[in-house]
Each structure stands twice: as C-alpha cells, then as structure tokens.
Amino acid sequence: MACKVTFFYEQVGSGWTETWYHASNDPKSLVKTVIDANVLKRAVDFRHPLTYLKAARATFIGQQKDSYTLSYGSDYHGSGAGLVEVGPDVVSADAVLAVDAQQFGRKRMFIRGLNDEDIRRNAVGRDVPSGALQAGLTNYINVMSQRAFCIQKITNPPTGGIAWVPVTSVKAVVGIPTQVDVKTVDDVVAPIVVGERVRFSRVPSDTLPGFPPNAVVIAVNPGGVAGVRISYSLRGGVEVFPPSMRVIRLAYEYQPIGGVAVGFFSLVANKLNIERFSAHKTGRPFGLLRGRARSKVHAH
C-alpha cells in the first residue's frame, strides 16, 4: 500500500493541486518528516512569487482511511525577484513536463503557477524554458526522487487481452443501500479479483448520478451472476438498464520518479523534458465560497 500526497497551491484567487505517491504507510510521519522544508522550498521556489504552497496532505490508500494535513500559511512561495512581470495574469502559466521512464514510457505532468518570463516561445515557434525554470524543475524532481516519491501510472487499456464488457444492468444490493451489482453480459471481466479496480464508460448521468468512473471491486460475480459489486448508492434501490454502459479492468501502478523504493519498480533511467507551455484558468481557491453561489438562509 502507499500514501497519496496532495500539495495545495494558490495564486491570487486561483487554486490547484499536485498529486504524488509514496510507499509510506504513515501519513502523519510522511507529512511531518519526509516533506520537510527542503522539499517544500524546491516545490515552489521556481514558480511565480505570488504562488503559495498552502498545505500538504497525505492519505493512506486502503480500507482504513487515514489522512493528515499540514498548513504552511504563507511560509513557502515562489521567487523570481527582478522579473519584468509585476503581477499575475488572469490565467496561470503552465508547463507540461514529460518524465521518461523505462517501465512505462512517458508520463506527462502539469507544472502550474510559473512566471511568464520563464516560458517564452522563440522565433521559430518553439517553447523554450528559461534556465531558471529548468534548474528549478530539476531541483524539484531531484528532491522528490531522493525522497522516493512516485507518480501514478494508469494502465489503460490493460494488457492480457481484456476488453471492454457491456453492462446489462446496475442493481442495488438488497440490505446494503450503499452497494450495487454491475451485471455484465458474461464473465469476461475475469480474471479480476476482489480489491482490483474497474473503469466504466458511457455511464448515463441521469439515471446513475455521481457514478464513480473507477471503482474498487467488492465481489466478483455476486450471486452467481456475471459482473462485479462496487460501492454506490443507487437512490430508490431500483435496477437501472443503461443502454451502452461498459466496464473494463483497470490497473494502477505507482512508479517512483527515481531511485529505488521498496515494493516499487525503480526507474532505470529517467529523463525530464519540458514539452510545451500553456495557460489555464485554474480553480478557485480552497476554502472559499464560489463567487457565483447564491446563499439561502432557512428558518429552522
């Protein structure tokens, strides 16, 4: 098992997260000791001066959820003194960082909240990162590598000849209102076993609102009927017959950025390459009301 680590960034009214994984099983220890000042400083140092690393959260991935969050206030923010830019745009400047690994080929990450000055397009149309950005990113990835942080690799479609399987119905489990049986045309979802994951597509949002795109399998072929049992509250406890819904086995792998982590594949060789730049309007900050929200106060 592992911990999912989330870094919470903010930049003047915008917020986004960055997700990593670590082999640790102790989220509190992970946040308080492994994610030390050196990690935090390198995570944000190369970004825009108004980009703040607000908090880090580690969550143990398993049936016993265990989550620990630490806030940093305004202790860690980007540098970039001397830049021409004096304020952020309405969008966040991003770069796409490609990580090459022997095990899974190429994995791309969005690196957000950068300085405009660090991402320039040259005369022939090529995105050219500044030396400061390259150095900062290398420092960041290096320190994450040294601490055995991982990135997630989703194997999809999975290997082994497993294909999408049509879903015939989704039915609430009698006596367990938080679980449903997803019935399939046959048992070709096998050889999936309990605890593995499946992915769904073409889920009708009107009859199955909030249906998880991915789910952990609780039971295989429940009641002797082909299909899987997953967690989902089917309101009304009825049976839904989605016309074109499909399911497929899904595999996650957690690959370390570098070094060797216990229980994980190590990267024989990794290469960092900034592929292209972009600008995105990021999400609203964490812990604030949505600007367009209307509030209602009800008499009780």
Next chain:
Amino acid sequence: MVDYIRSAYTVPVRMFRDDPLSVVEIKWSFVPEITPPMPWSHAFGSRTWDIGEEEEPLVGELDGPRAWQGGLPTFPLPIIGPSWKDNLGLCGTEAQWKRGCLTSDPVQPVWPFTSVQQCCKRPPSWSNGGVAIGRMLGVPCGECNDLPKLLFAKFVNHPGFPTGANGEWSMEWNAEHGFYQGFHTLPNGNSFEILWTCNVPVHNFFIVSNGAGGGGVGFVNRCYPYKSEFVADCLSPGFGFPVPGWIGDVTISE
C-alpha cells in the same frame, strides 16, 4: 479544519466502526483561514477525489453522489477557537477520529437549546429559534480585505424598534475571529449588538440582537459612504424575528 476542499457538499458518512450499516449525512462548511488543521491523522477527510482510486473505507465518507451546497458556516460566528490550544471545537478523541466511534461511546453534552457540543464555543443565543433574512442592500461590497477597519451602521425606518441617538453605532474589526463587532445602547436601556462577519466574501452578513432573544440576520451587499442615507431602491423585503421588518433598513458606512 478537517480538510481542504473547493466545493462544499453533503455526503453520507459511516461514523461507527461497530455499526457499518449506520450512516449519517454530514454537511461540509468553510471556516476562516486562521482555523488550524486537525492535529491528528484521521479517517474523515474529503474523498471526492479519491473515489475509484481506493476502497470505500470502513469509516468515513462513502462513495456515491455528493450534493453540492454553499458551504456557509453552520453558525454565523466561529464556534471553534483560533487554535487547538483553546480546546474549543476539537470534539472527540484521537482514536475516534482515526478509527471511528463506537455506538457505546458516551455523547458529549450540548449547549442548551442547541445541537452544539460543549467542546465548542457556545453559539450565539440569539440564533435560537431561527435565523431570518434581513433586507438586501444593493450591490456587492467586494472582498473582505477591502473593508475598512472601522464601520458605522445605523437603523433606519424599522417599525416596532426604538431608534437611539441618531441610530448609529460603530463596529471594530476583530482580526482574531474575523468579524466586525459593535455595541450600541439605546436611550431606553435596550442594547444592540451587531456582528458582521467577513468569513465569506460577497455574502457578508450581520446579526443584530436586542439582548433579549430577539434579533435577526441581514446580508450586507453594499458599503455606503459615511453617514449617507440608504438607497431605497436597493432594498428588498426581508424579515427578522420575532417582529417582521425588524432588521429592516440598515446602512453600513465607513
């Protein structure tokens, strides 16, 4: 502060580790930024972005639909302390937060006439019996940071409630708790208390109490120049308690 979220929602949660079929619905609310995070690791964090990546936990949020809701504070004033050292708002034990409660665990006492446990601050007594919408005042004030350090408010034209010396009183910024607070004593001995929270930009609201169980809540959507009269066109009908129209016409000026 239990977790960082972007959107508040309601969700079914399994609280008791010895009764997995017992599910309660919780409502997420936003808190002031100064609120410290939970000092322990725990099982009750948001799972909005974890669904599908991990198994449904033995205790904590369940999978399934999450109904969005605004995230307004449960009470208009913080009922937790500015730090855990205050021992306010940190209810339950580390073991309960980490592994869930037992159905045999004792229930902590609550403040009279509320559902708030006494490990939190006592909620405002004037919210007992209900919260009422006051009159809406025009255009948004803007962000809290733009608000002045000292505000003046005054009642205008509120039938059934006596007006004091020109009906005006001041409010000072309480940086620790993030709201404006002011008192005003009327000639007849009744006193007003006004609290204007800025925890939720755009939706700033205030509470007015006469100290005797009456009062109401109003939303402030416009700051007026000092001592200016309110603009009647910007008002919409509201009600207070126990007398409709109490909160009526309030101007906030700097």
